Amino acid sequence: MTDADPTPPPLQPPLQNTSSPRDREPDAADLERYRQWWEERKARKVRGQYETVLMNFNAAAVGQWNLSSSLNIASVRVRGAVRTRESFLGSLIHPIIHSPAEGDDTLENVLRKTKKIKEVLEETDLFSHVEAVIDRSRDALAHADDVDVVFLTKEKGRYYLNTSTQVGNNEGGASATCRIRNAFGGAETFEANVSFATKTRMSFNGSLSAPLTSTLKTRGEVSVFGLERDNSSFASSSEGIRGVRAVVRTNALTEGTHEFGYEAVLRHVGNLTPSASVSMREAAGQSVKSSVYHSWTRDTRDERLLGTRGSYVKFFHELAGAGGDTSFYKTEMQGQLARSLLPGVTLSFAARSGALWHFGGKSCFSDRFQLGGPVSVRMFKHNGMGPHDGADSLGGNLFWSAGATHSLLDNVVSSISKPSISAGVNFGIPLVASKSDGGRKGFQVGIGLDFL
Structure with missing residues (x-):
């Protein structure tokens, strides 16, 4: 030891005994008993790690x-x-x-x-x-x-059948679900669902999924789907969709869930009401979308509906144009952050955004964004925000006031300089609204999964 090396200060008796009797520590002088006690304690800890086996x-x-x-x-x-x-x-x-x-x-x-x-x-x-x-x-x-x-x-039982009625996302309806677990002996799941509701008059989905890796973290799925939706309350028409989809989904608790997919969809806008605007009459007819997409979701909330802590983030990207008669790039983002301030008091912040770049001509009605309503942006009519032609909401290429007839730069400038804002708790009043937005004053009730 050199003169520069530090030396510990001398211990000054009496020293306080800080041992706890809860682990039955032996006397310090009995070294052999202490060693035996430590080995037994270590063995108990290791055995405890495998009790769940x-x-x-x-x-x-x-x-x-x-x-x-x-x-x-x-x-x-x-x-x-x-x-x-x-x-x-x-x-x-x-x-x-x-x-x-x-x-x-x-x-x-x-x-x-x-x-x-x-x-x-x-x-x-x-x-x-x-x-x-x-x-x-x-x-x-x-x-x-x-x-x-x-x-x-x-x-577990192989077959599952359920019928139910539900109210949510601004509509009520009834549904029936059939599921076959382990359909072919390799943890495959076949599921079919059909539902009828007030706005989505009919929808169906049939899917077959199976694990692709031995860790079960990656699954593949193929499905057929369709729906008939009544849009007459905001767009003087109805919309029919039929499609097929193939998906590969990976799941990791810390890294989130990735989903890669391809879908081919036939869309039809029809059953126009007598008061349908010129823009909706131009949008009527069939269109075919062929697209690939990717989504990433990470959810750390303690509860999905009423979380008191944690965060939720989802990104979605879609590229259409490999076949079909529409070509575009579409991206969406949504997130939520919840923090508990006091016992029983939680602050939650949520945000959503999206943009649509259409390659040539006008974008299709079925691809544009619709916004507004009690589970979307409160104190605005259901799908009532953005550009209108008369009473018909045409949808937009950006989440707020962008329309199909403006350039992307005009849409960005307009959505930033002239936002639509509302505030309220149970009773609300729109604070700022664009000329084309459909606002509502007073009470508005909404039941759904996503609130903004």
Whole structure:
């Protein structure tokens, strides 16, 4: 030690004993007992990490095994999976069994791998009960350190049928849903839904999804869909949509959910009312959209509807033009931030924005943005904001006051210099509105998932 090295100050007795009796610490003078106590405490902690595995051990082997015992998994069997393909179960289990072990082949590593297998079996959503049993291998050629891991499972019901009525997003209706779980034995899900409502007179959707990776974090889906929507309250027409869609969806809790898709859609604007404007008559007819899209969603809110903390962010991008008769780039963004100020008092801030760049000619009515209403921008009529032709809302290329007849630069300048603003709690009054916006004074009630 040199003169420049610091030296600790001397301890001045008496020193206070800060030990706590809750962990039954031994006397400091008894070093051997203290070492034994520390090893037992460490072992209890490690065992506690695997209590959720619900292990059952063969009684004859319990006395011979500890966490450092040399063990190797000889085989894995899943009992009770009568409707699930063995090849699918193997694709889930083999990557875990053959993954590099953290250290030597020990009971601790066997427990770790068994826990991972149990978790992935539960993540398939095929089983209502999963229990693991570890025993000496019964294979006549097995080594003395080989063990078998047997999962005792009970499959969930295969068929699901539900009918319901609902009120939300400014309309009421009834729906029926049919779902087949594990349709072909590989965790595929087939789902069909049909609904009837006041504004969306009829809609249907049929989809088949399946996992694409052994971690179950990526799924593929193909679907057909359609709807008939009554737009006469704001656009003097009705709209019909029929389409097909193919999607690849990845899910990570920390990184959010990515969705990549392609869709081909036939749209039809018709059933014009006698008072339909010239602009709506020009928009009537069929159009075909062929597009690819990507969306990213990250949600850390504690509750989806009434979150007290966390955030929600979603980005959406769509590029159309690979076929069909419309060509555009469309992007949308929405977010929400919630913070708890006091017990029972939460401050929530939400924002939405979007833009549409159309490549040549005018954009289609079905592609433009519609804004306004109790679950969109309060104290404005449903889809009542933006450019109008008479009583008909034409939609816009930007979220506020942009229209199909203006350039993108004009839309940006207009939406910034002449915004539409409202304020109110239960009773509201529009503070600033564009000439074409349809505002409302007084009480306005809205039930839905998204509020702005």
